[in-house]
Amino acid sequence: MATKTMILHGRRTGQARTSPPPSGAQTEAPQHTEFSMPGGADLRDVMVMSKRDFERIQGTLAYGTMQNREAQKAQRIREDKEALHSRSKDVVKNWANTIAGQRQKRLEARKIREDKEEAERVQVDIEEAKYQAEQRKKAIEKAKTQQYYQTDRVKGFHGALLLTEVLKERDAQVELKGAKARANQGKDQELLRKFQEDRERAILEDQMAAKKRYEDRAAVANFQIKQIQEHQQVREGEEHEDQREGQEIQRLARLHEWERRKLDDLRRQEKKEVMMAHQEHIGNRDAIRAIEQQKEEEEDEEIRLFAAAKKKMTKLRREREADLFKKVQDHRDKMVDLLSQQLKKKVDNEDERIAKAVAENEAKMEAERVEKEEKIKAELRAIDEHRAQVLAHQEAQRREKERKDQEILELKMEADRIFQAKQEERQRKKLADRKNLAETHLKQADTKKDGLVVKKQEELEYDRKNFDLIAVEEQQFQEYAGHVIKKAVDGGRNPYPLIKAAREGAGGGKGPLFDGKGGIRPSYMATDSQGTQLSAYQGPTTEDVKSLHVAPADRAKKRLGFVW
Numbered sequence: 001m002a003t004k005t006m007i008l009h010g011r012r013t014g015q016a017r018t019s020p021p022p023s024g025a026q027t028e029a030p031q032h033t034e035f036s037m038p039g040g041a042d043l044r045d046v047m048v049m050s051k052r053d054f055e056r057i058q059g060t061l062a063y064g065t066m067q068n069r070e071a072q073k074a075q076r077i078r079e080d081k082e083a084l085h086s087r088s089k090d091v092v093k094n095w096a097n098t099i100a101g102q103r104q105k106r107l108e109a110r111k112i113r114e115d116k117e118e119a120e121r122v123q124v125d126i127e128e129a130k131y132q133a134e135q136r137k138k139a140i141e142k143a144k145t146q147q148y149y150q151t152d153r154v155k156g157f158h159g160a161l162l163l164t165e166v167l168k169e170r171d172a173q174v175e176l177k178g179a180k181a182r183a184n185q186g187k188d189q190e191l192l193r194k195f196q197e198d199r200e201r202a203i204l205e206d207q208m209a210a211k212k213r214y215e216d217r218a219a220v221a222n223f224q225i226k227q228i229q230e231h232q233q234v235r236e237g238e239e240h241e242d243q244r245e246g247q248e249i250q251r252l253a254r255l256h257e258w259e260r261r262k263l264d265d266l267r268r269q270e271k272k273e274v275m276m277a278h279q280e281h282i283g284n285r286d287a288i289r290a291i292e293q294q295k296e297e298e299e300d301e302e303i304r305l306f307a308a309a310k311k312k313m314t315k316l317r318r319e320r321e322a323d324l325f326k327k328v329q330d331h332r333d334k335m336v337d338l339l340s341q342q343l344k345k346k347v348d349n350e351d352e353r354i355a356k357a358v359a360e361n362e363a364k365m366e367a368e369r370v371e372k373e374e375k376i377k378a379e380l381r382a383i384d385e386h387r388a389q390v391l392a393h394q395e396a397q398r399r400e401k402e403r404k405d406q407e408i409l410e411l412k413m414e415a416d417r418i419f420q421a422k423q424e425e426r427q428r429k430k431l432a433d434r435k436n437l438a439e440t441h442l443k444q445a446d447t448k449k450d451g452l453v454v455k456k457q458e459e460l461e462y463d464r465k466n467f468d469l470i471a472v473e474e475q476q477f478q479e480y481a482g483h484v485i486k487k488a489v490d491g492g493r494n495p496y497p498l499i500k501a502a503r504e505g506a507g508g509g510k511g512p513l514f515d516g517k518g519g520i521r522p523s524y525m526a527t528d529s530q531g532t533q534l535s536a537y538q539g540p541t542t543e544d545v546k547s548l549h550v551a552p553a554d555r556a557k558k559r560l561g562f563v564w
Contacts, residue, residue, distance in 0.1 A: 157481060160501035164493045303390060310383050317376055321369075328365060335361075478502065 095101045148154060335358065481502035488495050 153477060154480075157477075157484070157498070157501045160497035161484060161488070163497040164488055164495065167497070168493045303387065306383075307387065310380070314376070314380065321372070325369070332362070 092098060092100070149158070481498065485495050485498045485502065488498055
């Protein structure tokens with residue numbers, strides 16, 4: 001394809017470009033001519049284009065294809081619209097005479113109103129929470145007070161307070177009774193007469209009631225006697241029935257015992273029969289083994305006898321064959337002699353016929369002899385083959401038996417080895433289990449010991465806290481009791497029960513205080529069935545009893561001050 005030469009602006013038509021110097025040729029230093037630039041470039045190699053083409057190339061390089069330019073243009077338009085819309089919203093958002101401004105104003109007013117209502121509700125909730133907390137506090141205080149009033153010591157103190165009120169009421173009633181007696185001093189006779197009449201009337205009514213009760217008791221007694229008789233008859237019938245049932249049970253027991261003995265006898269008989277059958281089976285097995293062994297020995301003996309007989313028969317057969325051969329030879333010799341004598345008498349043709357007959361006879365006898373020898377040899381070969389087969393069969397049976405015995409012995413040895421390995425493994429497992437168990441027991445013992453120590457420390461800490469709590473409760477009780485006793489004294493009541501109930505030491509007992517146990521006051525009870533609490537004082541009788549059992553210190557040879 002021919003190359004099209006571009007004609008540059010400012011060049012003459014037909015002027016060719018200068019070709020580059022060949023490679024290897026020495027390049028001369030550039031010379032500034034009218035077509036060259038200060039940098040050495042030739043103006044004739046510079047392309048001159050129009051402004052439109054230059055802008056088109058620049059646009060293609062800057063913005064890519066036409067599609068990219070359209071997308072960028074749409075993006076710029078969209079961004080300009082969004083910026084204009086944002087400026088418009090910023091301008092009109094504060095206008096109050098527009099619909100959007102009025103709506104925004106109403107929303108702000110509504111939000112302010114809702115915030116105010118929410119603050120009021122929060123304040124109400126806070127006040128309600130404070131009120132509920134106050135109510136809960138009052139309820140807890142009331143529950144604590146009621147729980148405190150339910151303790152044994154406070155209940156005892158309140159009982160003493162009630163006794164104080166009762167003593168006060170009794171004194172008031174005594175005074176009232178004295179006042180009534182003084183007021184009704186002249187009415188005693190009338191009251192005495194009326195009381196006498198009432199007494200006589202009551203005695204009469206009591207006598208009538210006693211008579212009626214006596215009659216009722218007599219009727220009840222008769223009815224009970226009848227019931228006793230009926231019950232006696234019922235018991236006798238039940239006893240008779242029990243005796244009959246007992247006899248029937250004894251009979252059934254005897255029958256059961258007889259059946260059990262019979263069943264035991266049958267079982268023993270069955271065991272005896274089984275044992276005899278087993279012994280008989282063992283005897284039969286031994287007999288069969290002996291018979292089989294005897295048969296084998298007899299077969300071996302028969303085989304030996306058969307072999308000896310065969311040898312003897314062979315020897316006799318050979319001797320007989322030798323005798324027969326000798327007899328045949330003798331007979332042949334006789335015939336030869338006879339024929340020779342006859343041949344002498346006959347003519348030559350007769351000699352030929354006789355010779356032929358003799359040859360045939362000899363051939364026949366030779367064939368019979370050969371047949372007999374072959375038959376004897378075949379019999380001997382059969383005997384040898386049978387003997388070899390019997391010996392091979394016995395040898396195979398012996399080898400098979402030895403192989404089976406060897407396999408059984410190997411199986412037994414393998415079973416013994418496996419059993420021994422299992423036993424050793426079981427012993428190792430038992431030893432490991434015992435070690436683990438011992439370690440577990442030691443760990444459990446240590447854990448238990450630590451637990452006991454911790455538990456003892458917790459118990460001591462609990463006792464200490466309990467003692468502190470008892471001391472606080474004792475202080476509160478003494479304050480409460482002192483306040484109540486003061487009120488009782490101010491009200492004119494007898495404070496002795498209150499003072500007695502309010503003494504130090506919880507427990508309500510009459511013994512001494514235990515300082516090491518939180519200051520409790522235990523009770524001491526008598527060692528009898530009633531368990532009465534012992535008194536806190538010592539009377540003269542105690543000294544008399546101690547003088548009988550306790551000797552003075554200078555001759556203390558009896559008991560060492562112990563009384564029981």
